[in-house]
Amino acid sequence: MSSEWPLWEVFIRGQHGLNHRHVGSLHAPDAEMAINNARDVYTRRNEGVSIWVVKSSEITASAPSEKGPLFDPSNSKVYRHPTFFDIPDEVGHM
Amino acid sequence: MYAQMVKTDAARVRSLDEMDPVERAFQERIDAGQKIEPKEWMPEGYRKTLVRQISQHAHSEIVGQLPEGNWITRAPTLERKAILLAKVQDEAGHGLYLYCAAETLGISRDEMYAQLHSGKAKYSSIFNYPTLTWADIGAIGWLVDGAAIMNQVPLQRCSYGPYARAMVRICKEESFHQRQGYDVLMKMVKGTPAQKAMVQDALNRWWWPSLMMFGPSDDASVHSAQSMAWKIKQNSNDELRQKFVDQTVPQAKYLGLTVPDPDLKWNEEKGGYDFGEPDWEEFFNVIAGNGPCNAERLNARKKAWDDGAWFRDGLTAHAEKVSDRRTAAKIAAE
Numbered sequence: 001m002s003s004e005w006p007l008w009e010v011f012i013r014g015q016h017g018l019n020h021r022h023v024g025s026l027h028a029p030d031a032e033m034a035i036n037n038a039r040d041v042y043t044r045r046n047e048g049v050s051i052w053v054v055k056s057s058e059i060t061a062s063a064p065s066e067k068g069p070l071f072d073p074s075n076s077k078v079y080r081h082p083t084f085f086d087i088p089d090e091v092g093h094m
Numbered sequence: 095m096y097a098q099m100v101k102t103d104a105a106r107v108r109s110l111d112e113m114d115p116v117e118r119a120f121q122e123r124i125d126a127g128q129k130i131e132p133k134e135w136m137p138e139g140y141r142k143t144l145v146r147q148i149s150q151h152a153h154s155e156i157v158g159q160l161p162e163g164n165w166i167t168r169a170p171t172l173e174r175k176a177i178l179l180a181k182v183q184d185e186a187g188h189g190l191y192l193y194c195a196a197e198t199l200g201i202s203r204d205e206m207y208a209q210l211h212s213g214k215a216k217y218s219s220i221f222n223y224p225t226l227t228w229a230d231i232g233a234i235g236w237l238v239d240g241a242a243i244m245n246q247v248p249l250q251r252c253s254y255g256p257y258a259r260a261m262v263r264i265c266k267e268e269s270f271h272q273r274q275g276y277d278v279l280m281k282m283v284k285g286t287p288a289q290k291a292m293v294q295d296a297l298n299r300w301w302w303p304s305l306m307m308f309g310p311s312d313d314a315s316v317h318s319a320q321s322m323a324w325k326i327k328q329n330s331n332d333e334l335r336q337k338f339v340d341q342t343v344p345q346a347k348y349l350g351l352t353v354p355d356p357d358l359k360w361n362e363e364k365g366g367y368d369f370g371e372p373d374w375e376e377f378f379n380v381i382a383g384n385g386p387c388n389a390e391r392l393n394a395r396k397k398a399w400d401d402g403a404w405f406r407d408g409l410t411a412h413a414e415k416v417s418d419r420r421t422a423a424k425i426a427a428e
Contacts, residue, residue: 003410005410007197024259025197026194029413030412033409040183041191044183044184061133064131064135
């Protein structure tokens with residue numbers, strides 16, 4: 001039995017000057033083939049102008065169970081949002 | 095459908111009160127319409143059901159290339175050939191999106207392939223019928239992809255994030271498949287009487303197998319009830335079949351074709367068609383492996399996989415060699 005090709009995560013930059021965005025994953029023996037395969041699998045209809053691939057095993061992800069400790073601290077800081085501050089109408093647009 | 099009769103391991107659907115707190119929290123998230131993502135806690139039954147359904151769906155896309163591949167070299171014009179190639183390439187892509195979605199649930203693609211090749215995993219019954227004429231290619235796009243769209247559109251709202259997102263991509267592309275099929279048939283029915291007869295013959299052979307794609311009535315099925323509670327499934331098989339018939343019959347009329355069902359009749363009261371019952375004995379026979387092309391499809395699939403082994407191994411060996419050479423050059427430079 002042959003060994004399985006590693007899994008790669010694929011990121012594509014769309015036509016509109018946006019960030020590269022995760023679109024899915026695929027198997028390939030190396031980075032070059034991963035790019036070729038990503039072209040065929042994820043950009044058959046002009047979905048992108050640039051492709052990044054990264055080995056899935058190289059990605060470090062936050063654990064879903066740590067969602068609380070990780071994100072809760074920012075929930076109490078509502079003053080980070082501009083709407084926290086009341087500016088009188090007379091001041092005009094700010 | 096592309097996934098037919100998926101089992102859930104459930105003996106019955108349990109109420110929230112009967113669940114332990116972790117499972118109840120999970121079910122409440124689903125009830126609230128939240129998506130479940132990879133690596134989050136999920137009941138083992140939910141995970142297994144998704145692996146079964148997504149892998150069956152993926153296998154269907156991959157095996158589904160074979161009946162159409164039959165006509166790539168025989169397409170009537172260069173343009174039709176290019177279009178059919180693009181469609182078959184899409185099917186390969188759909189298979190890959192789906193295998194990747196299933197892989198987020200802790201099964202590898204090679205394991206799924208092994209299950210397909212050993213006959214343990216199923217694929218849709220529809221792909222075990224032969225493609226005898228060019229009209230069959232039109233009929234497949236129109237009817238088979240049409241039926242697939244019926245099922246896949248609601249799956250975009252499935253509770254499992256990676257599956258739902260794969261479905262969004264797939265649905266965009268399926269529309270091209272259905273239209274190209276109908277376009278093939280529109281052209282043919284304007285042709286010679288022999289060509290028109292060929293289209294009618296294709297409809298006669300593909301109509302009932304297409305209705306069978308939705309699977310037998312599952313109103314009493316505990317597996318369907320459980321899948322619906324988990325929002326893996328959104329509509330009953332009968333609901334989707336009814337929608338498909340209502341949508342397709344007028345399209346057949348436009349082509350000047352007769353739907354091969356003597357019981358087909360507009361029912362004003364329900365605002366839909368009444369129609370006959372597919373031959374479920376035939377369906378179960380095909381599912382059990384005794385359809386007209388089951389052996390041929392599986393053998394073609396296994397042959398492609400086995401014959402490609404040297405190439406996959408070669409690419410792996412090349413990748414290792416290049417990687418070793420880079421490491422050696424780096425050490426030498428230090």
